[in-house]
Amino acid sequence: MTLVFVETDETGQVVLTSAEAVTFARTNAEALTALAAPLPAEQPSGHSATQGEVAQRPEGCSDESLRVEAAVIGALTEAATNQLAALGVDRIHHLEHPDLEAYSAAAWAQALVDIAPETGTVLASGTPRGMELMAHVAVRTGARMAANVVAADEGGLLRQVLGGTAFERLVLDGDLQVLTIAGHACTPEETTATSPEVLDYELDIAADDLRTRVVRTEVQAVDGNDTSGLTQARAVVGAGRGVGSENGFGEVLELVDHLGGALGVSRVVTGLGWRPHAEQVGQTGSRISPDVYIACGISGAIQHMAGIEGAKTLIAINTDEESTMVQRADYAIIGDLHEVVGAVNEEIRSRRG
Amino acid sequence: MDILVCIKRIPDISGQVTLDASDTDIDDSSLGHTTSAHEECAVELAIQTAAATDGTVTVLTVGPAEAVEQLRAAVAVGANDGILIEAEDPGAFGAEDIAQIIGDVIRDRAEQGQSFDLVLLGNDAADTGDFQVGIRLAYDLEYPVLTGIQTLTSGGDSAGSGGSGTIEARGIGPTGTEVFALELPAVIAVQEGGVDPRYPSITGRMKAKKARIAEYEAPEPGTGNPRIGLELPPEKTSEVTILGEGPDAAGALVDVLEEIGVIRS
Numbered sequence: 308m309t310l311v312f313v314e315t316d317e318t319g320q321v322v323l324t325s326a327e328a329v330t331f332a333r334t335n336a337e338a339l340t341a342l343a344a345p346l347p348a349e350q351p352s353g354h355s356a357t358q359g360e361v362a363q364r365p366e367g368c369s370d371e372s373l374r375v376e377a378a379v380i381g382a383l384t385e386a387a388t389n390q391l392a393a394l395g396v397d398r399i400h401h402l403e404h405p406d407l408e409a410y411s412a413a414a415w416a417q418a419l420v421d422i423a424p425e426t427g428t429v430l431a432s433g434t435p436r437g438m439e440l441m442a443h444v445a446v447r448t449g450a451r452m453a454a455n456v457v458a459a460d461e462g463g464l465l466r467q468v469l470g471g472t473a474f475e476r477l478v479l480d481g482d483l484q485v486l487t488i489a490g491h492a493c494t495p496e497e498t499t500a501t502s503p504e505v506l507d508y509e510l511d512i513a514a515d516d517l518r519t520r521v522v523r524t525e526v527q528a529v530d531g532n533d534t535s536g537l538t539q540a541r542a543v544v545g546a547g548r549g550v551g552s553e554n555g556f557g558e559v560l561e562l563v564d565h566l567g568g569a570l571g572v573s574r575v576v577t578g579l580g581w582r583p584h585a586e587q588v589g590q591t592g593s594r595i596s597p598d599v600y601i602a603c604g605i606s607g608a609i610q611h612m613a614g615i616e617g618a619k620t621l622i623a624i625n626t627d628e629e630s631t632m633v634q635r636a637d638y639a640i641i642g643d644l645h646e647v648v649g650a651v652n653e654e655i656r657s658r659r660g
Numbered sequence: 661m662d663i664l665v666c667i668k669r670i671p672d673i674s675g676q677v678t679l680d681a682s683d684t685d686i687d688d689s690s691l692g693h694t695t696s697a698h699e700e701c702a703v704e705l706a707i708q709t710a711a712a713t714d715g716t717v718t719v720l721t722v723g724p725a726e727a728v729e730q731l732r733a734a735v736a737v738g739a740n741d742g743i744l745i746e747a748e749d750p751g752a753f754g755a756e757d758i759a760q761i762i763g764d765v766i767r768d769r770a771e772q773g774q775s776f777d778l779v780l781l782g783n784d785a786a787d788t789g790d791f792q793v794g795i796r797l798a799y800d801l802e803y804p805v806l807t808g809i810q811t812l813t814s815g816g817d818s819a820g821s822g823g824s825g826t827i828e829a830r831g832i833g834p835t836g837t838e839v840f841a842l843e844l845p846a847v848i849a850v851q852e853g854g855v856d857p858r859y860p861s862i863t864g865r866m867k868a869k870k871a872r873i874a875e876y877e878a879p880e881p882g883t884g885n886p887r888i889g890l891e892l893p894p895e896k897t898s899e900v901t902i903l904g905e906g907p908d909a910a911g912a913l914v915d916v917l918e919e920i921g922v923i924r925s
């Protein structure tokens with residue numbers, strides 16, 4: 308059995324990366340099962356589960372070990388249940404408890420451990436929460452863990468290393484393997500809808516596991532530290548050192564506005580304090596997958612490219628024709644970004660009439 | 661507060677990499693070496709926190725003898741001393757082993773009278789990116805652990821004697837900045853973005869040359885590295901279409917954007 312930790316957003320929807328993780332689990336079920344010890348999964352025990360109706364398995368999923376089950380911590384909305392059904396989830400474990408309302412990695416992880424199979428796979432998407440929880444789950448179950456997995460076959464798992472520059476092939480020994488799935492390693496795919504049973508649990512939460520809980524969340528305290536706009540935008544305008552100064556963002560911000568998109572920046576830009584770190588794209592920033600990424604005055608260092616691999620169309624605006632960004636782009640304009648972006652804005656305004 | 665920071669010597673990669681003859685590692689013979697951005701921030705946070713609490717900063721690495729360079733670089737920016745756990749072939753170890761080795765040395769230092777109130781690590785190493793050494797270490801030490809932390813504020817009353825006091829830690833969560841309050845001792849994995857690592861001063865560099873580095877031999881790998889091999893992605897052949905030079909090319913770019921359908925009407 309593969310258990311997927313599913314994250315939901317404030318409106319109760321399944322987040323995109325979790326939908327990707329569920330799809331990964333389903334489309335790789337056979338390989339994941341073959342890689343874990345090929346025994347049938349154990350039923351969770353020691354908890355009073357209130358069972359709903361019996362799940363209908365999707366076609367071709369007759370074997371218990373190929374089941375994909377989801378774990379949702381906190382409120383489970385109808386919308387999320389429907390999304391998970393459409394993604395082909397066989398069963399939903401709903402873990403809700405007052406002590407889990409504030410995030411505490413240890414407590415959340417233990418809740419997952421309580422329902423984890425003894426044999427099989429536990430996985431999550433490679434978000435900060437996913438990474439942290441899976442590492443806790445791995446230690447608590449005595450399993451090994453692989454982060455940022457992109458593929459699985461009988462020969463092993465393949466995961467991103469070196470900021471996406473290379474892939475590592477590996478096999479995790481043990482009956483249970485714990486993984487995180489790299490962002491955008493697959494696209495969410497709906498399948499024959501299931502009607503997953505929902506299991507509710509009486510949870511026992513140890514006081515020790517609450518030592519690391521969030522004591523408060525400051526929503527507005529730090530200037531714009533929300534990266535969701537950036538990771539969900541269809542169009543991202545990237546700005547690098549070529550912008551020249553803190554005051555050089557006028558044109559690119561106007562372009563962002565014309566595209567209803569988001570601004571993404573290189574580490575040089577955040578390092579110089581021109582823009583907040585939340586806008587950083589790359590290995591140590593956000594990984595994005597917009598329809599178009601327009602990189603203005605960004606050289607294309609490997610650590611930056613790691614964040615934009617998911618971009619469908621890459622456009623470079625750069626004075627240096629030889630720069631990696633121009634060489635890797637689908638389209639490029641050679642020239643000063645202020646002049647070029649200024650002219651692009653003007654063109655958009657004039658076409659609008 | 662006495663703080664230990666775990667740092668890892670990694671190849672400084674700026675472009676495409678090639679594999680070595682074994683296909684299990686990259687060929688780093690022509691590359692320089694560095695530490696991860698997250699770890700530089702961890703060192704900076706440690707220096708600031710130690711300064712505010714009259715404490716010390718020790719840096720530790722499990723790596724080849726050459727990794728002493730990374731320890732000295734941390735001393736040059738303000739760490740007090742270093743611990744080198746020498747491993748000829750660090751690639752033979754898995755995350756479990758590294759955590760275990762570090763845990764054992766921390767216990768040994770405590771017996772020698774050097775105990776740490778706080779252990780900082782990077783959130784993930786830039787080369788292997790296992791995202792787990794800090795958490796595994798915390799369980800081994802039976803300390804609470806946080807990851808993704810960007811800033812720290814010491815909560816006072818830290819006597820620097822192995823685990824008194826509290827610390828407030830902040831990191832970015834899905835809905836805003838999350839604040840944690842931890843009793844020490846604790847393990848915290850640091851994420852880039854909260855502080856700017858400082859550059860070494862001339863006196864710092866001088867001090868680094870003479871810094872005390874305690875040395876250990878790493879034991880044989882226990883769990884070992886699950887790696888079978890490395891693979892490089894297929895090289896992308898560039899088929900860039902140059903739309904033009906300078907502002908005259910703006911029209912062509914807007915055509916492309918219209919085609920993709922991303923211009924707001």
Ligand SMILES: Cc1cc2nc3c(=O)[nH]c(=O)nc-3n(C[C@H](O)[C@H](O)[C@H](O)COP(=O)(O)OP(=O)(O)OC[C@H]3O[C@@H](n4cnc5c(N)ncnc54)[C@H](O)[C@@H]3O)c2cc1C
Binds near residue numbers: 626786
């Ligand atoms: C461990 C580690 C993690 C890292 N993580 C990240 C990360 O997450 N994200 C990230 O971005 N970087 C990251 N980096 C840094 C990365 O290596 C590069 O240093 C950085 O991406 C370079 O930023 P840049 O392209 O803006 O600047 P530069 O490399 O200096 O490039 C500036 C570009 O602008 C062009 N230019 C200059 N003037 C103009 C003009 N007027 N008009 C048009 N073009 C112009 C130049 O031709 C050049 O191509 C990381 C590095 C390390 C070691």
Ligand SMILES: Nc1ncnc2c1ncn2[C@@H]1O[C@H](COP(=O)(O)O)[C@@H](O)[C@H]1O
Binds near residue numbers: 788
């Ligand atoms: N060989 C090592 N020596 C010292 N610290 C390490 C070593 N490997 C990993 N770490 C620390 O653990 C963090 C997370 O590493 P990882 O779990 O491998 O991604 C790194 O940023 C380092 O701070």
